[in-house]
Amino acid sequence: MSNHKQNRRDFLKTSGAAVAGSSLPFWFQIDPASAYKFNAANDRPVVGCIGTGSRWNAVGPNAMKYGDVIAVCDVDAAHANKAHDKVRDIQGKKGNNKEVAVFEDYRKVLDNPDIDIVTIVTTDHWHTKIAIEAMKAGKDVYCEKPLTLTIDEGKQIIKALKETGRVFQVGTQQRSEMGQRFLNALGVIKEGRLGDITEVECVIGGVDPSGSIPVADVPKTLNWEKWLGQAPLTDYRWKAGEGEKGRPKTRGHYEFRWWYEYSGGKMTDWGAHHVDIAQWGIGMDHSGPTQVVPISVEHPIPLKNGMPTKDDAYNVASKFEVQCNFPNDVKMTIKSDGRNGILFTGTKGRMFVSRGDLTGKPVEDLKDNPLASDTIKKLYKGRQPGDHMRNFFECVEAREQPISDVMTHHRAITTCHLANIAIRLNRSLEWDPKTEQIIGDDEANQWQSREQRKGYETNA
Ligand SMILES: NC(=O)c1ccc[n+]([C@@H]2O[C@H](COP(=O)([O-])OP(=O)(O)OC[C@H]3O[C@@H](n4cnc5c(N)ncnc54)[C@H](O)[C@@H]3O)[C@@H](O)[C@H]2O)c1
Incomplete structure (x- = not known):
C-alpha cells in the first residue's frame, strides 16, 4: 500500500x-x-x-x-x-x-x-x-x-x-455541465440582473400510469431479496415493452422510480435536479420552505392514509402541482405539466433555463454586457466547471x-420529500427549516422516516 x-x-x-x-x-x-x-x-x-x-x-x-x-x-x-x-x-x-x-x-x-x-x-x-x-x-x-x-x-x-x-x-x-447553462443562469441572478426573485417554477414531468403488471419469475441473475433491501418483501412484476422509452414495465430495474417503496417518482427523480438549481438560485440552499401546499395531484391508484391500496401498478403521482413558500418570500411551484425546465421571475425580468435552453431578456443582454469574469468561478467554489x-x-x-x-442537496431533496408527503396526505404542511420538523402535524412529521426491513436499517 x-x-x-x-x-x-x-x-x-x-x-x-x-x-x-x-x-x-x-x-x-x-x-x-x-x-x-x-x-x-x-x-x-x-x-x-x-x-x-x-x-x-x-x-x-x-x-x-x-x-x-x-x-x-x-x-x-x-x-x-x-x-x-x-x-x-x-x-x-x-x-x-x-x-x-x-x-x-x-x-x-x-x-x-x-x-x-x-x-x-x-x-x-x-x-x-x-x-x-x-x-x-x-x-x-x-x-x-x-x-x-x-x-x-x-x-x-x-x-x-x-x-x-x-x-x-x-x-x-x-x-x-449542460454547457454551463444553469451556472450562467445563476450568474445572472447573482449579479442582480433579474432584480429580487419573487417566483420560481420547476417543471419536472409526470409519469404515465402502468396499468396492472403481472407477477413474473425473477430473472435468474437477480438477487431479488437483496434488491428489495429496506423495502417490504414483495413479488417481482414484469411486463414487456411499454415503460419509459419502450422499457419493460416492472417493479425492478430502471422503473423502480415509479414506486414509492423505492423512490419518489418524478418529484425526486427530476426534482433532485431542478429544485436543487432553483433553491440555489433563490439563495435558500441552506434553508427550506416554511409552507408546502398541494395545489393538485393525480395518483394512478387510490391511496389510503398516503399508502397505495394496490401492489400491481406504478403508484407515484402521475400529475401534480405543489407550491412551496420560502422564508425570503419567494414562491416556488413544482409541477409535472409544461416545458421541462426552471422559470425564474424577478422584479426586473424573467429567465428560463433547461438542459437545452437559456432564454429571456436578461440573457439576451449578456451579448453586450457579459457576466463579470469571476462570477461563475465564485459560484463554482473557485474551480473550473465542465x-x-x-x-x-x-x-x-x-x-x-x-x-x-451533501448539505445543499439534502436541503433541495427535503423540499421534494415534503412535496411528496403533502401530495400523499393531500394537505398543507408547515415546515421549520431550522429545526427540520413539520410543525403541528405529528402524523405528517412521522413521514420523515419509514419503516425499514429488519437487517437493512440505515444507521449513522
Ligand atoms: N444524474 C442523472 O442524471 C441520473 C440519470 C439516471 C439515473 N440516475 C440515478 O442513478 C441511479 C440508478 O438509476 P438507473 O437508471 O441506473 O437504474 P437501474 O435500475 O438501471 O440500475 C440500478 C442498479 O443498481 C443495482 N442494485 C440495486 N441494489 C443494489 C445493491 N444493494 N448493491 C449493488 N447493486 C444494487 C440494480 O441491480 C441495478 O443494476 C438512480 O438513483 C437514479 O436516480 C441519475
Missing part, C-alpha cells in the same frame, strides 16, 4: 476527534492529512463501483477518466458481468490490464482497503445505507441523486459525513467538498 493510503487509514482512526476539534464550518472540516495526489500514474485513486445498471454506463466510464476501477458490484450478476467487461475494455485500451473483481455484496467492496472511492449508482432506496457504510469504511463517495428516500436518511448521511470527514459528491451534474466527475476527483485530491455537496 502506498504511503498516502497508509496516512489515510491512520487518519481514519482519529478522524472523528480531528473533525470535531476544528473551528471551521463542518462541511469544510476535512483533515489535510488524508489528502493524496492522483496525478502520478501509480497514485491514481482506486475505485469500486456499486450498482452497475443503466446510469452506471455514464458514471463508470467518467470515473475511469480519473481513477482505476478494481471492483464492480451489483445484485444482478448480468449487470455486474457486463460492467466488468466494459471496465476491462476501457482500461485495457489505456494499458491497464489488471483484473477487476465482481461482487454481489457491496460490503466486499467496502472491506477492500485498497479502494479509495466508491461510486453508488444503485436504486434510490439503497443510496443511504451504502453511503453511510462507505464513509465509515474510509471511502470518498460519488453517489447518484436523489441522495435519499426520506428526510431522516439525509440527516443520517450528514451525521456520518460530519463524523468521518469524507469527500462526497452527489450526482446532480446540472451544477457542472465535468462533474472531474470536480469530484479534484476535491478528493484537495480534501474539499465538491460542487454538489
Whole structure:
C-alpha cells in the first residue's frame, strides 16, 4: 500500500476527534492529512463501483477518466458481468490490464482497503445505507441523486459525513455541465440582473400510469431479496415493452422510480435536479420552505392514509402541482405539466433555463454586457466547471467538498420529500427549516422516516 493510503487509514482512526476539534464550518472540516495526489500514474485513486445498471454506463466510464476501477458490484450478476467487461475494455485500451473483481455484496467492496472511492449508482432506496457504510469504511463517495428516500436518511448521511470527514459528491451534474447553462443562469441572478426573485417554477414531468403488471419469475441473475433491501418483501412484476422509452414495465430495474417503496417518482427523480438549481438560485440552499401546499395531484391508484391500496401498478403521482413558500418570500411551484425546465421571475425580468435552453431578456443582454469574469468561478467554489466527475476527483485530491455537496442537496431533496408527503396526505404542511420538523402535524412529521426491513436499517 502506498504511503498516502497508509496516512489515510491512520487518519481514519482519529478522524472523528480531528473533525470535531476544528473551528471551521463542518462541511469544510476535512483533515489535510488524508489528502493524496492522483496525478502520478501509480497514485491514481482506486475505485469500486456499486450498482452497475443503466446510469452506471455514464458514471463508470467518467470515473475511469480519473481513477482505476478494481471492483464492480451489483445484485444482478448480468449487470455486474457486463460492467466488468466494459471496465476491462476501457482500461485495457489505456494499458491497464489488471483484473477487476465482481461482487454481489457491496460490503466486499467496502472491506477492500485498497479502494479509495466508491461510486453508488444503485436504486434510490439503497443510496443511504451504502453511503453511510462507505464513509465509515474510509471511502470518498460519488453517489447518484436523489441522495435519499426520506428526510431522516439525509440527516443520517450528514451525521456520518460530519463524523468521518469524507469527500462526497452527489450526482446532480446540472451544477457542472449542460454547457454551463444553469451556472450562467445563476450568474445572472447573482449579479442582480433579474432584480429580487419573487417566483420560481420547476417543471419536472409526470409519469404515465402502468396499468396492472403481472407477477413474473425473477430473472435468474437477480438477487431479488437483496434488491428489495429496506423495502417490504414483495413479488417481482414484469411486463414487456411499454415503460419509459419502450422499457419493460416492472417493479425492478430502471422503473423502480415509479414506486414509492423505492423512490419518489418524478418529484425526486427530476426534482433532485431542478429544485436543487432553483433553491440555489433563490439563495435558500441552506434553508427550506416554511409552507408546502398541494395545489393538485393525480395518483394512478387510490391511496389510503398516503399508502397505495394496490401492489400491481406504478403508484407515484402521475400529475401534480405543489407550491412551496420560502422564508425570503419567494414562491416556488413544482409541477409535472409544461416545458421541462426552471422559470425564474424577478422584479426586473424573467429567465428560463433547461438542459437545452437559456432564454429571456436578461440573457439576451449578456451579448453586450457579459457576466463579470469571476462570477461563475465564485459560484463554482473557485474551480473550473465542465465535468462533474472531474470536480469530484479534484476535491478528493484537495480534501474539499465538491460542487454538489451533501448539505445543499439534502436541503433541495427535503423540499421534494415534503412535496411528496403533502401530495400523499393531500394537505398543507408547515415546515421549520431550522429545526427540520413539520410543525403541528405529528402524523405528517412521522413521514420523515419509514419503516425499514429488519437487517437493512440505515444507521449513522
Ligand atoms: N444524474 C442523472 O442524471 C441520473 C440519470 C439516471 C439515473 N440516475 C440515478 O442513478 C441511479 C440508478 O438509476 P438507473 O437508471 O441506473 O437504474 P437501474 O435500475 O438501471 O440500475 C440500478 C442498479 O443498481 C443495482 N442494485 C440495486 N441494489 C443494489 C445493491 N444493494 N448493491 C449493488 N447493486 C444494487 C440494480 O441491480 C441495478 O443494476 C438512480 O438513483 C437514479 O436516480 C441519475
